[in-house]
Amino acid sequence: xxLRQIVTAIAVLLTLAAGGATPLAGAQAAAKRRVALVxxxxxxxxxxxTRRILTPGALAIDxxxxxxxxxxxxxxxxxxxxxxxxxxxxxxLPGLINTHGHAPMVLFRGLGSxxxxxxxxxxxxxxxxxxSVTPAFVRTGTQLAALEMIRSGTTTFADMYYFEEEVxxxxxxxxxxxxxxxxxxxxxxxxxxTPEAGLARAEQFIVQWKGNALITPAVAPHALYTLDASTLxxxxxxxxxxxVPLIIHLAETRAEIDAALTLANATPTQYLQGLGLWGPRTLxxxxxWVSPEDMTLLKAAGVAxxxxxxxxxxxxxxxxxxxxxxxxxxxVGLGTDGAASNNDLDMFEAMRFAAFxxxxxxxxxxxxxxxxxxxxxTRNGAAALGLGAQVGSLEVGKRAxxxxxxxxxxxxTPMYDPVAHLVYSAHGDDVTTAxxxxxxxxxxxxxxxxxxxxxxxxxxxAAETVRAAVKK
Ligand SMILES: [Zn+2]
Numbered sequence: 016x017x018l019r020q021i022v023t024a025i026a027v028l029l030t031l032a033a034g035g036a037t038p039l040a041g042a043q044a045a046a047k048r049r050v051a052l053v054x055x056x057x058x059x060x061x062x063x064x065t066r067r068i069l070t071p072g073a074l075a076i077d078x079x080x081x082x083x084x085x086x087x088x089x090x091x092x093x094x095x096x097x098x099x100x101x102x103x104x105x106x107x108l109p110g111l112i113n114t115h116g117h118a119p120m121v122l123f124r125g126l127g128s129x130x131x132x133x134x135x136x137x138x139x140x141x142x143x144x145x146x147s148v149t150p151a152f153v154r155t156g157t158q159l160a161a162l163e164m165i166r167s168g169t170t171t172f173a174d175m176y177y178f179e180e181e182v183x184x185x186x187x188x189x190x191x192x193x194x195x196x197x198x199x200x201x202x203x204x205x206x207x208x209t210p211e212a213g214l215a216r217a218e219q220f221i222v223q224w225k226g227n228a229l230i231t232p233a234v235a236p237h238a239l240y241t242l243d244a245s246t247l248x249x250x251x252x253x254x255x256x257x258x259v260p261l262i263i264h265l266a267e268t269r270a271e272i273d274a275a276l277t278l279a280n281a282t283p284t285q286y287l288q289g290l291g292l293w294g295p296r297t298l299x300x301x302x303x304w305v306s307p308e309d310m311t312l313l314k315a316a317g318v319a320x321x322x323x324x325x326x327x328x329x330x331x332x333x334x335x336x337x338x339x340x341x342x343x344x345x346x347v348g349l350g351t352d353g354a355a356s357n358n359d360l361d362m363f364e365a366m367r368f369a370a371f372x373x374x375x376x377x378x379x380x381x382x383x384x385x386x387x388x389x390x391x392x393t394r395n396g397a398a399a400l401g402l403g404a405q406v407g408s409l410e411v412g413k414r415a416x417x418x419x420x421x422x423x424x425x426x427x428t429p430m431y432d433p434v435a436h437l438v439y440s441a442h443g444d445d446v447t448t449a450x451x452x453x454x455x456x457x458x459x460x461x462x463x464x465x466x467x468x469x470x471x472x473x474x475x476x477a478a479e480t481v482r483a484a485v486k487k
Pocket of ligand 1: 115116117264300352353
């Protein structure tokens with residue numbers, strides 16, 4: 016590496032000595048490909064098939080795509096950038112992928128803590144949702160969530176909520192990538208009085224957004240205990256008809272086992288299998304309470320799992336058998352769940368808890384090592400959402416979804432192992448720059464696509480309606 020730096024320095028001196036205006040230098044410059052952006056002199060953690068790490072490395076971006084990943088010298092020799100970001104003291108990595116959440120629920124952040132799930136839902140969340148969830152509320156909530164996600168390095172998120180078209184609109188305006196599912200439940204919801212109306216909304220949403228560069232529309236039946244068998248089947252049929260993903264909560268708490276036993280004398284996974292719900296492009300959130308037979312079914316159907324360690328710990332839902340899922344060859348992505356049960360959307364924190372919870376549960380510090388957790392938050396999350404060919408790693412030809420993490424602060428010094436740093440030391444606040452689909456959404460911690468002051472004011476105003484809704 017030292018030798019390479021000397022060679023680079025000599026090359027720079029020779030170039031300077033030759034003078035920029037000579038015909039030779041002009042010819043060399045002309046041979047370079049003009050690109051929009053080069054990020055250079057950073058530690059580049061590619062999370063590609065060989066988990067290549069370049070120290071130092073550089074990345075060239077043009078249009079929506081990554082067009083070069085190499086040493087700074089090789090990138091400088093091949094590309095003429097319109098803009099350059101000096102990544103000295105920073106790690107460049109694929110943007111993080113949050114595979115489960117309910118973005119607008121950031122507006123319920125911290126509402127009713129330390130209660131059991133049913134108390135919390137019945138005393139706080141359900142009344143608050145019934146009285147305050149409108150299109151404007153969903154839009155403000157998503158804008159607030161988008162700010163938080165961009166600021167903490169999330170570039171793709173999966174979502175299930177009501178008025179999902181407002182989530183899609185706000186997310187795409189913010190420049191985020193999303194797999195967004197219109198939620199369907201059997202009781203009257205803020206956006207649909209009946210499940211049939213919910214299904215109709217879901218289809219309308221799919222037709223409206225299918226083919227968008229950033230948004231993948233999906234169908235999101237809430238869970239087996241909030242839907243009848245016929246509606247669950249209709250959700251599967253709708254996803255198949257339009258070839259879109261299906262997202263559902265699965266076996267989040269032990270109570271769901273009792274519900275499935277009552278309904279069909281089966282486990283939740285087997286009950287849903289009986290309805291034909293498992294198929295391709297299917298993401299099951301949580302999957303805490305599953306048997307070995309359930310895992311075999313999920314593997315055979317190609318279902319992916321979203322692991323939400325912080326939500327599972329805060330609500331005492333249980334410990335998902337992640338080590339077993341991975342051993343079974345099931346794709347596992349990482350999620351935060353809604354901010355009402357987390358209470359933030361920081362995927363760095365999710366990575367740390369993902370590892371700690373499994374180590375603690377297995378009484379073995381070797382399980383779920385840092386590289387496996389980083390995989391979950393990037394390439395495997397992308398695969399879980401059906402976006403593996405587009406995002407999740409830094410490779411030529413993939414979309415430019417890229418973040419920079421500052422590792423110069425006291426908490427990050429010294430750095431021996433960049434991956435261990437990302438998983439065990441970094442915080443969302445360490446992200447300085449976020450790029451999605453080639454567009455810079457945040458530069459030097461300033462979000463460029465969302466009016467932060469206006470959104471924070473709107474969010475505080477929206478909280479007043481929530482306060483009124485839950486007032487005793
Ligand atoms: Zn959830």
